[in-house]
Each structure stands twice: as structure tokens, then as C-alpha cells.
Amino acid sequence: MLRRRVIPCLDVADGRVVKGTRFVDLTDEGDPPELAERYADEGADELVFLDISAAPQGRATLLEIVERTARRAFIPLTVGGGVRSMEEMRDVLRAGADKVSLNTAAVADPALISRCAARFGRQAVVVAIDARRVPAAGEGEDEPRWEVLVRGGRDTTDRDALAWAGRAVELGAGELLVTSIDRDGTQSGFDTRLLRAIASHVPVPVIASGGAAGPADFVAAIVEGGADAVLAASIFHRRIHTIAAVKAAMAAAGLPVRAIPGIVA
Numbered sequence: 001m002l003r004r005r006v007i008p009c010l011d012v013a014d015g016r017v018v019k020g021t022r023f024v025d026l027t028d029e030g031d032p033p034e035l036a037e038r039y040a041d042e043g044a045d046e047l048v049f050l051d052i053s054a055a056p057q058g059r060a061t062l063l064e065i066v067e068r069t070a071r072r073a074f075i076p077l078t079v080g081g082g083v084r085s086m087e088e089m090r091d092v093l094r095a096g097a098d099k100v101s102l103n104t105a106a107v108a109d110p111a112l113i114s115r116c117a118a119r120f121g122r123q124a125v126v127v128a129i130d131a132r133r134v135p136a137a138g139e140g141e142d143e144p145r146w147e148v149l150v151r152g153g154r155d156t157t158d159r160d161a162l163a164w165a166g167r168a169v170e171l172g173a174g175e176l177l178v179t180s181i182d183r184d185g186t187q188s189g190f191d192t193r194l195l196r197a198i199a200s201h202v203p204v205p206v207i208a209s210g211g212a213a214g215p216a217d218f219v220a221a222i223v224e225g226g227a228d229a230v231l232a233a234s235i236f237h238r239r240i241h242t243i244a245a246v247k248a249a250m251a252a253a254g255l256p257v258r259a260i261p262g263i264v265a
Contacts, residue, residue: 076098
């Protein structure tokens, strides 16, 4: 059985790691390379680096910061934000990323997923889906729906999140990073219904993001949501919980995790 991954997320704006609630009210959390090294030492399985100001500012990813981050953490690194072409994906991979996350550009040009997968392999292509629940149209509507947002959660689209997840995988996405905008930064738990809807619909790994408050939420994202990996930011940045504590809870629930040599929860 594949080990379940615990992934700290570095949301980077103007060269600094930041964190907010529902993508707004950002506070400074530190230096990306320093945090990356700390998380690698603490037993993180992977890292996600998202340049969240790249798409809104219409610029490419800050490659110099990616390079410095990759040099400090010898674990798999996914980088997203500002990648709009195969050439920009190539540059990010050359800067030290193992995988590249596509979001806004992929929604605007879905064929970008296919071009990148054909050139670099689908294992290197992650499609990030920022999803927000759509209010029920009327009484008796039990099944929730979610819409896709882009540009760091600033703009709505006409895309249904579940349909877009399936289409992205058909086009070549090797993994999906699913963030609940409703839960992001709220520490109210992952949206397990959103995760289950997407995970049961696609044959590729799903990373859960948005809302983690404690170790039990990570377990729920996998057991109830069907996620393959769990991602969090603020609870790790602010040392509210450790990666070791999260992995201990996952192991106690019978989920396979990578051991952390020399670290006790």
C-alpha cells in the first residue's frame, strides 16, 4: 500500500511565505528556503511552493527563490504560480522543481496540460483546483456543487470543479491539488465531501488542501475524503502541530506513512 504523504505548503508572495484566510488578509510567515529546510528536517514527505502573486501580477514564477528553496530541502518539490507555457515549466524544473502545478493558465488554455504532459511526463504535471461551494439553487438540493476559481481565488469561472477535475486528468494531469477556498485558513477541517467527490471521480492521486486544524483532520481527509496526501500551511508555520504528530495520528489510524528517523511525536 502506498504511503500517505504529509506536505507543508509555502504560499509565497513577493518573495516571502504568507498565509491568510480564504486567500486574503495575508500575514508574513517567513523565508521560503529557511522554512523548506526546516520542514525537510522535520520529516515532510514533499513540499509545495505556490507563488500566489504571480498570476494576479501577470508575471512568471520567481525562479531565484525556487532555486534557493530547492537547494535547502532534499525532498520532492512542487512549484506553481505563473507557469503559462511549456518553456516556463521547463525553467521551473531546471530551477529545481520535481513537479509543476498549473492552475489559472490551465483553465484558460486546457491544452497546456497536454503539451506539458507530452513534453515532461504526466508525473511532473499537477493541476491545482481552487474550489468554492455553490449555494443551493433551491429547496431539496442535497448534493453540493463547487465552482473553480482562478488568479489566487480572485476570479470565478463557469467551470464545475468535478467536471474540471475529470477533464484535467484526461488531458494529462498526473495529480490534483484540491483546495477548498471555503475552508482555507479557517482551521475548520478539510472539506471531505469535496475531496470524496473528486477522488472517487479520477484515477490519479488527490492532495487535500484547505482547513486543517489538527492531526484528526488529516486522518479524515484520507479516510473520509479519499485523499492520497494531505497539505497544510499555518498549523505547521506557527508550530501549532508538528509533522511528527500528524504522522503519529495517521499511523494510529492504520494509515501507512514514512517514518521520521530520530523524531518522536
